[in-house]
Amino acid sequence: MSAEFDRLSAAVREIAEEMKARPDRGSVADYIPELAHVDPGRFGLCAVDAEGRVAAGGDADAPFSIQSISKVFTLTLALGMAGDRLWRRVGREPSGSAFNSIVQLEHERGVPRNPFINAGAIAVTDLILSGHQPREALGEILRFVRFLADDETIRIDEAVAASEQRTGFRNAALANYMRSFGVVTNPIEFTLGVYFHHCAIAMSCRQLAMAGRFLAHGGRHPATGHAVVSPQRARRINALMLTCGHYDGSGEFAFRVGLPGKSGVGGGVLAIVPGRASLAVWSPGLDPSGNSHLGREALEMLSRRMGWSIF
Ligand code: DON
Known part of the structure; x- marks a missing residue:
């Protein structure tokens, strides 16, 4: 010692x-x-x-x-998949706004300020989802977190995911808004489904x-x-x-x-x-x-x- x-x-x-x-x-x-x-x-x-x-x-x-802490793991995974192309969809500047704010998106062509505000994390999740079924993308995220922690027992709390799925109207607004700029490309319900579930990792x-x-x-x-x-x-x-x-x-x-x-x-x-x-x-x-x-x-x-x- x-x-x-x-x-x-x-x-x-x-x-x-x-x-x-x-x-x-x-x-x-x-x-x-x-x-x-x-x-x-x-x-x-x-x-x-x-x-x-x-x-x-x-x-x-x-x-x-773990909620937004999962955004560290999804950012890491997305960088591994897309490399620096990721930075075309999300910025690297502090927002100075609340985690669920929508205000900057209108003036900044739907590109979120950074990968940790909700808008940015939804854009990152959308990138991980590309070309996969939601279940596969979520499996990939969960396997990655289990690997990093050396712990196969880590689970998603389905009750928390369902609770946010029922009430996540602001996140739905962010995702729809970004989709109108082509920053989100998958069906909104798929992207949000994966996002709510990775936030619900316990x-x-x-x-x-x-x-x-x-x-x-x-x-x-x-x-x-x-x-x-x-x-x-x-x-x-x-x-x-x-x-x-x-x-x-x-x-x-x-x-x-x-x-x-x-x-x-x-x-x-x-x-x-x-x-x-x-x-x-x-x-x-x-x-x-x-x-x-x-x-x-x-x-x-x-x-x-x-x-x-x-x-
Ligand atoms: O999207 C949301 O609002 C939540 N799933 C995560 C937000 C969050 O954890 C913000 N952190 N402090």
């Missing part, structure tokens, strides 16, 4: 204990009705270091809805931190040595997570935590410490930008204690 890992384990345990007791927890997302049932008292934290050692605290093994903090390892280690899957993406691509995905991973809260996250991170409305955050560790946190209560309130605070405490900012 190294001294750094001992410090990490103690920090993860102590932060999880402190966060479990905090009264200010934010509000659980309720625009996807199934997510409104989640207990805001849950809290999990997990870190996997460069040697593969795992530090876990609180509810680190409880599965939750993972624990441990599984998520494991799945993020390739981004901390130059694009390599540490267990197999297999190159998931090139080192340059891993750096670029991290850059997008830093600048766009928390929507209009991205500046605040970079300011406070100083690490690339991707949030989801299920209350999860995946954060990357390049060369050192992959981190995952879960606290279902959100701040007004739709990012985990205590999740960010916990990562801020952990990065400060470990001296882990990229700056």
Whole structure:
């Protein structure tokens, strides 16, 4: 056991204990009705270091809805399939707008600002879908996530997917609007079906931190040595997570935590410490930008204690 890992384990345990007791927890997302049932008292934290050692605290093994964190995996997969052609359909700039905003699409020819806002992620999903049946595309995404996490037990929560399918009117508007510009090319119901289902993947903090390892280690899957993406691509995905991973809260996250991170409305955050560790946190209560309130605070405490900012 190294001294750094001992410090990490103690920090993860102590932060999880402190966060479990905090009264200010934010509000659980309720625009996807199934997510409104989640207990805001849950809290999990997990870190996997460069040697593969795992530090876990609180509810680190409880599965939750990863929602927009899945966009990191679909972006990675789409880049592998389409390479830099992907950037014809989606930009690389922070939007400064809410995750589900439609306003910029009208002036920007239906090309979303980045792959992490809903419009951008729907365009990425549409690219993965091209030439496949929705079931095949979804199978491909799920297999990829299981491979990254080294865990065959990862599942899609069908109740969450169905709940969003019934109520995702804004996403339907975004998809239709982009289809009118030719940025989305498949039947809308196919593209949205795959999108809602990949957002509904359920993972624990441990599984998520494991799945993020390739981004901390130059694009390599540490267990197999297999190159998931090139080192340059891993750096670029991290850059997008830093600048766009928390929507209009991205500046605040970079300011406070100083690490690339991707949030989801299920209350999860995946954060990357390049060369050192992959981190995952879960606290279902959100701040007004739709990012985990205590999740960010916990990562801020952990990065400060470990001296882990990229700056
Ligand atoms: O499309 C949606 O609204 C959700 N499936 C995902 C949004 C999300 O996670 C935003 N993140 N903070």
